[in-house]
Amino acid sequence: MKIAAFGHYPIHRPLHGGQRRVAAIAAQARAADHVFRYVPVYSTRGYPDGSPDERKTAVSEALLARMHDPQRREDLHLAQTLAGDPLVERLLDDLRRFAPDAVQFEHPWLYPLFAEALACDPALRGAKLIYSAHNVEADLIDPRWRAEALALERDLVTRADLVIAVSTEDARVFDGWRDYGKRPCIVAPNGCWPPDLSAAPAAPLEGAFALVVGSAHPPNATGYWESFGEIPGFLSPGSRLAIAGGMNDLITGDDRFQRYQRMNAEFVATLGAVDEEVLSALLHHAKVICLPITEGGGTNLKTAEALMWRKPVVAMRPALRGYEEAEAMSGVYVADDPKQFRTLLRDAMTGTLVSRRTVAETARYGWPAQLAPMITRYESVLT
Known part of the structure; x- marks a missing residue:
């Protein structure tokens, strides 16, 4: 199975929880013999350490001031920031050539850039839509943006062929949004890679x-x-x-x-x-x-x-x-x-x-x- 995944941060050097989760999903999908291609669309101000390949899909320098405007949210308004930018058509062209069986979104923010093509484009409309949720985003966002975030998130959850939640509580919310007869969300909680308990590194701090x-x-x-x-x-x-x-x-x-x-x-x-x-x-x-x-x-x-x-x-x-x-x-x-x-x-x-x-x-x-x-x-x- 060929899966094209999109997110708003690089995973070359995963540091925060979202990066770690996406990197683990990519690793496990590939270990199961799926062709998993992750494409990050992100700010180099927030993530200056993307790999050379990841930087090819970073937001252009000319758009960063708008992206980081304090009157907007970098994530929620990412699709608006990129509307009409040449990067979007390049992403779509690359996606058509890749011809994925499924398109997966980590968080909902980039979905509006692809929604029309996934519904109408002859080369893409057969691809299944997967939403890999990290939270119920609307519950965590500033109240002034909550209605906008909820509309975006709910639209993706409603349309998706597969929704993955990180907890039964989140899955219950998403299933409440979905049409009767749709497959229930599945729960794949967060984890970590097993530590090397036999290692004996030097202590970074003295004392307990x-x-x-x-x-x-x-x-x-x-x-x-x-x-x-x-x-x-x-x-x-x-x-x-x-x-x-x-x-x-x-x-x-x-x-x-x-x-x-x-x-x-x-x-x-x-x-x-x-x-x-x-x-x-x-x-x-x-x-x-x-x-x-x-x-x-x-x-x-x-x-x-x-x-x-x-x-x-x-x-x-x-x-x-x-x-x-x-x-x-x-x-x-x-x-x-x-x-x-x-x-x-x-x-x-x-x-x-x-x-x-x-x-x-x-x-x-x-x-x-x-x-x-x-x-x-x-x-x-x-x-």
Whole structure:
């Protein structure tokens, strides 16, 4: 089966959760002998490290000012930004030559550029339409854009021959939008690649530390402040909280952090964005992995990653969305409020709470297992 997939970021060096998911989908589809071609249409300001091939379909420099206009949303208005641009016709010409059996959209934002051709073009109208959703996007968007996002997302979900959701909750929403008799959405949760637990990298930090990993997605900062408070002074003496990823900028630039800058310097190690090697070393040496997720949709790759490392995991309950069965596993400690979260984290850091999860137990959270329903359904979408 030949699948042409479109998204709004490159995956050459996947860093955030969306990139990791798309890269894993591509890898698993190809491992199943599908011809999977992913085409990113994206801003080089937001993603300067695309591969040479990926940069061929990046948005032109002339359009970037409009794309990043603060009065618009980069993702929601991407198709409007590109309307009439020569890149669109080039993408369509390439798609016609590729002659896909199916066209897949990661997120709904690029669909309007292709909708007419997929419905009417003699070379493309036979291709099946697949929507690979990462969230119920309209639920997460700023209220002023919500109706517009909902209309776009709902149109794609309604028309798609196959819809893939990351959680049963999201699938329930999408199925409610679809016509009676349409095949139900399938659920393929987020996962991660199994870690090399036999490796022994050098410790990136001295002393005991709890680890938080997060992108610059604003809900990550919300979860941090709600879960840890202005100063994580509840940690046991000599231990620290290490923060890796783009969320560092959201935390350190906040007045709440700066107000107690000296004390936060004692309790918090702000590491910024780190490469895969450093992240693996942090996960290897962390005493506890924290999931201070208090809002959002879909499922979180960070949760699957934390479970597979077999360390004690301290999580706010929303972090287990889509992984609810993991609460019964050894070493998974779930809090319903910030006070409970802090108590669990302190007890895990002192060794009172431990983890005895096994590799066999956590294999279900690897990408091959999590994406299996999606890969299996690819063939049947043609029938």
